[in-house]
Amino acid sequence: MTTVVSPVATVRVATGILAGTRTLLYKEVLRFWKVSFQTVAAPVLTAVLYLLIFGHVLEGRVTVFGSVGYTSFLIPGLVMMSVLQNAFANSSSSLIQSKITGNLVFLLVSPLSHWAWFLAYVGASIVRGVAVGAGVLIVTIWFAPLHVANPLWILFFTVAGAALMGALGLIAGLWAEKFDQIAAFQNFIIMPMTFLSGVFYSVASLPPVWHTVSHLNPFFYMIDGFRRGFFGTSDVSPWTSLAVVGASLVVVCAVCLHLLKIGYKIRH
């Protein structure tokens, strides 16, 4: 705390590299919460539709990891997919909206450090990802038996995955100049990578070439590690997934922090 003497009054203000982080986090959470019908309820409904359609078609025809029924297998995949897509959507859409409408100026004139921006935007992405993921889980858990083998894997991959996507969304939001570009990023990169990561199938069932290609997709490790927490079994070791997701997270966060520090496309 520092005391700044203003001609009008003496004001006590919080200073330091993280000052203001809490407020920006609160604002970012409040922003999506005020439109939660669109930001939370809609993605939960989408996930439930996937479950109803694919579960109906494939339940009884496919078993995974030896004895896991298809609907049980699908539920954690849909939960994690919703976490990842919504974490990305939160930071990217908030930033691009502020850039295009011009209200980013309120943040730009503030003393918030690049660490404060980073922690608040990524933190809000985690909150939205977890809120949607929990919503999907609560609604879908009634459709098939599901038990928890190791909650720590679930917790780690949820938070690390959401943080990774929140930081990626922040990078996309800084880079993009139009809504189109965010939509392109979402539809041509994020969607294919999540759909091809084993949300709907076990990559072990794929032909060898596609099996290898899947292992190059970092999203595969997020989904696979997350499932490990439920079934106690997975396509690859959870430690491999932890290493890949952890390393990706460090790289994406480092790039994101650097771009925020130099004011990439926001300070001219």
Next chain:
Amino acid sequence: MPAISFVNVAKTYASPRGEVRALDDVSFDIEEGEFFGLLGPNGAGKTTLISILAGLARATAGRVSVLGHDVAADYAAARRLIGVVPQELVFDPFFTVREALRIQGGYFGVHHNDAWIDELLANLGLADKGDSNMRQLSGGMKRRVLVAQALVHRPPVIVLDEPTAGVDVELRQTLWQFIARLNKEGHTVLLTTHYLEEAEALCGRIAMLKQGRVVALDRTSALLAGTASTMLRFKLDKPLPAALQKNARVTGRIVQITAHDAREVESILAVLHAANCDPEDLEIGRADLEDVFIEIMRGETPPRVAA
């Protein structure tokens, strides 16, 4: 210590037509407690200079500081000391007025600030708008909220970038009364405006920018005293004789011509008479800041920079 200090500030942009020099070696200080005007035509570099001061843009060369804190190296301290009212009418559509103000204060590390927020709302005629969503407000109301947002952390230095552009008379009055009061209480105010009568009425000292350079910097009274002090105004239905066009400012039927003394007034009238022109509503008055501004922007007077 100056409230704001610009030292050899330059800004160049790369553009498709080559390098554009938006600011060229701008240096001046604004002392604590001053009400300072920054004037210049569109594209002169006023907003660029303010953007660098506020941290929205970075100088290519030079140094800018607020009460001794460099805006780049010590940005957090510098930004805590200034409140900026941006030129664009921007708002966050998700929040109410009070939420927007609490959030803006929080960015500056100022919490539990509702007493001051209430005072700001009352002084800016927003007392009954605290719970209104930003989207529901008229343009003028949104402009008032922008001012409140700039002041919510009680900055000692206030920067207003054309705050009255497109604003009704009532708001201009409310705003200037409030800003003048803050200035009297010790706040330093830096104002850019297109309304020269505002600058003349409010600013103790003025800098004029032209093509990125400071072309005038002096006390407002000295700028007014130093120019051609007499102005001949009249209405004319015919075209103005060619001999008079060079020094005249014509707005529809209204013609204004600078005259340095009585003999010059006589000769202007003689030219009009010889051309069979019959000026109506003839009056002779003192030059105002607009005349000084136009004269300097035309480059008729040498740069007028007080030491």
